[in-house]
Amino acid sequence: MRIASWNVNSIRARVDYVVSWASASEIDVLLLQETKCGDVDFPFDAFAAAGYTVAHHGLDHYNGVAIASRVGIDRIHPGFTGPQRPPFDEPRLLAAECAGVRVWSVYVPNGRSLDDPHYRYKLVWLERLRAELAATDATERRTVVAGDFNVAPADIDIYDPKRWRHKTHASAEERAGIGHLLDLGLRDVIREHHPGPGVFTWWNYRPGQFEQNRGLRIDLALCCPAIADVITGVHIDRAARAHERPSDHAPVVLELTL
């Protein structure tokens, strides 16, 4: 079974490539972030033509998350449990069950800068995600929580840590937010399978950044122990980032044997 996660930076801008990539890569379950469209504008037909059923949670041209599956999908749950006051009602979280695995597509708020109100929002959002996962016994059942977490968990996840020392994505508070998710018992399987430096999932669009591998590892796949134990490979598909008119994120592919 293959489960992938990809921040596509607008699904409508590159739906043909995303669907063809998923088919060619034999992805069974694809978690998408930043679809940047409302439900009525999501290109369901293009996915259906390739055999994927899609659950989408989007509102307008910001945020938006989806789960595309060719192995069935049910128990779809958008957002946090219960009514949410703005901005916690932004479409950034979607859970569903696919072939016996509970999958979560996650798009953590950016934070913008350490002195911006969005930074505090980001920290609270991460804590709410922790509470949501704890309430659903995420570590007790087959669970994959993947997406764009907008946090580089450690200095090794940044091409130039000094440059990011006082910026969002690298602060101790944000890293603690990720740490609390791991404290639940979830495991960072990208890092487990790729312990060395230079392992990134995002590169700035500016010229040369990708070519020189000046990136960040901010897309994560956090798995319960039962899933983490049966993962046979983790692949960050840099070819997709090298494609014409790409997303600024590369897809992360998990190969597992259930």
Added chain:
DNA sequence: ATGCCTTATTTCATAAGA
């Protein structure tokens, strides 16, 4: 010190991303 690029919509400008 700042912009570089890309997306979308309120388009020849702005907000947001990370």
